[in-house]
Amino acid sequence: MPVELTYPHIVKEPGKPARLERHPRTRVAMIVMDYQGRGWSAEEIVRQYPYLNLAEVHAALAYYHDHQEETDQEIEAETAEVERLRRTTPESWMCTFRTP
Numbered sequence: 001m002p003v004e005l006t007y008p009h010i011v012k013e014p015g016k017p018a019r020l021e022r023h024p025r026t027r028v029a030m031i032v033m034d035y036q037g038r039g040w041s042a043e044e045i046v047r048q049y050p051y052l053n054l055a056e057v058h059a060a061l062a063y064y065h066d067h068q069e070e071t072d073q074e075i076e077a078e079t080a081e082v083e084r085l086r087r088t089t090p091e092s093w094m095c096t097f098r099t100p
Contacts, residue, residue, distance in 0.1 A: 005066065009059040017074055018063055020056050029074045031060040 010028065012018040018028040026049075034040045040048065042057040064071050 007063045009056045028060045
């Protein structure tokens with residue numbers, strides 16, 4: 001009989017990204033991107049986001065290591081969407097405004 005793992009601090013609803021229970025807008029993938037992309041340690045992530053605690057960050061990383069393929073796909077899809085928007089969205093006039 002398979003055992004279902006649960007992760008403290010993590011909520012995973014079918015068809016939705018894994019997220020922090022106490023901070024529903026903070027997804028596991030966001031923490032993973034800081035950990036991998038910026039090279040931040042769990043402690044540094046807590047310093048950068050003081051609303052998080054170390055247990056939440058470690059739980060997110062543990063969840064990632066057990067669900068790496070799923071989380072990596074989420075990150076890849078998000079990155080592709082950002083690139084698509086970057087290519088198809090006209091540059092704002094505010095980005096080109098220069099002061100004398």
